[in-house]
Ligand SMILES: CC(=O)N[C@H]1[C@@H](OP(=O)(O)O)O[C@H](CO)[C@@H](O)[C@@H]1O
């Protein structure tokens with residue numbers, strides 16, 4: 001077997017000067033530098049599958065919200081979750097072997113460390129986003145898979161969450177049908193049923209309110225998937241698309257998409273501001289993130305980001321659980337990038353505990369498992385809700401003769417299937433938001449009225465070596481470089497209701513500076529002053 005690896009690996013040499021790292025979301029960089037990495041990811045994924053007695057592992061080739069010339073790759077574990085963190089170091093080590101000898105040694109170490117039986121069969125499902133470089137990288141990944149005689153199924157172009165869903169179904173048939181159509185069927189069934197329960201009046205008739213939303217698909221693969229999903233949805237909802245040119249990958253994420261809207265806090269290309277008080281949303285390039293927005297009656301752009309989605313979900317579940325008197329725990333997981341107002345609202349108004357973790361959904365996901373209803377969202381719109389077995393049992397066994405209670409319990413039962421519990425999913429989150437807005441008959445401004453965001457700013461500073469920035473306290477304080485944190489603390493003290501922190505990005509070659517304060521001027525000043533401190537390291 002190692003002979004085949006030697007031969008195949010010589011076709012995918014590592015670029016000499018580059019150092020790779022399995023970061024916040026796998027490997028990600030300029031696509032032209034990734035050939036050796038994806039080949040080796042093919043090798044590692046095969047070993048991961050063998051180590052788990054032939055369970056199916058997923059490989060997703062995507063660089064999400066990054067520019068069109070980038071690409072990336074990440075592994076998905078059998079239950080649809082991110083790769084076990086203990087394997088990340090092996091992914092990094094394998095990607096950095098300089099020659100075939102080192103590569104074979106590294107593989108042998110992994111095989112003996114995890115006591116992997118190479119005769120065990122290995123199975124992989126693989127997909128990619130709409131980037132031009134995807135096909136070539138796919139072929140190189142497959143070279144890696146073939147080196148270990150791994151069985152694989154190529155699902156072509158998918159959103160990242162669809163691939164997570166398919167991995168989960170491949171290992172757990174109770175989750176759904178392991179296909180793209182299976183995904184649409186599962187989501188649309190729940191969605192249509194919930195709308196039916198919500199709109200049915202006492203006489204069993206349905207009122208016919210129709211919800212309309214315009215989706216900016218970032219010119220990514222989400223556009224194609226919305227078109228397919230639409231044919232499964234009932235007449236209750238109208239999904240309009242803009243920035244839907246996924247066949248023109250050079251347009252991907254350009255002046256559009258969730259990251260653009262969140263970072264610039266303005267409308268993307270293709271959406272105009274004449275439609276007041278109507279709901280818009282933006283996906284990112286691989287449709288695992290979503291942010292919503294609207295233009296209010298004063299023609300002001302209003303963002304409904306991940307924090308707003310988390311608080312809408314929390315408001316809904318809190319109300320439902322109280323109405324049904326269900327004794328289950330509920331918690332919200334945020335990162336330091338969550339707006340301070342959202343945290344105050346959750347703790348003081350909703351009276352739900354908030355837990356902070358480092359950036360990256362794998363951290364949030366892990367913590368959310370501690371609750372019966374664990375809601376996690378990054379401010380940028382990446383998140384979902386996890387339900388415990390205890391929650392599912394309580395809902396399934398619930399008995400009541402009260403019509404309203406029966407309706408609520410039916411909605412909860414369906415929402416468990418509507419929300420993609422494997423990972424944040426723009427499509428599933430969109431549908432979940434729509435059923436909650438319809439449940440309360442909320443307009444965008446009603447949703448937005450729960451709290452007012454503190455003015456905030458996120459900046460990037462390029463430094464010589466970002467690895468010297470070391471943090472603690474869920475990335476909210478720097479331990480190194482020495483004395484920098486105390487300088488930041490001094491600055492923060494001079495502004496009302498302010499907060500600022502600095503951390504190295506895990507996906508880009510930059511240090512991120514976040515600041516928020518009571519008014520926009522203070523926020524800008526604070527962000528600029530903290531950035532100036534960081535610039536001393538450039
Ligand atoms: C401030 C910010 O938005 N950071 C993003 C970004 O991580 P960084 O480590 O900050 O580069 O990309 C991650 C992967 O998509 C996402 O999980 C995270 O929220």
Ligand SMILES: [Mg+2]
Nearest residue numbers: 064284286288
């Ligand atoms: Mg993404």
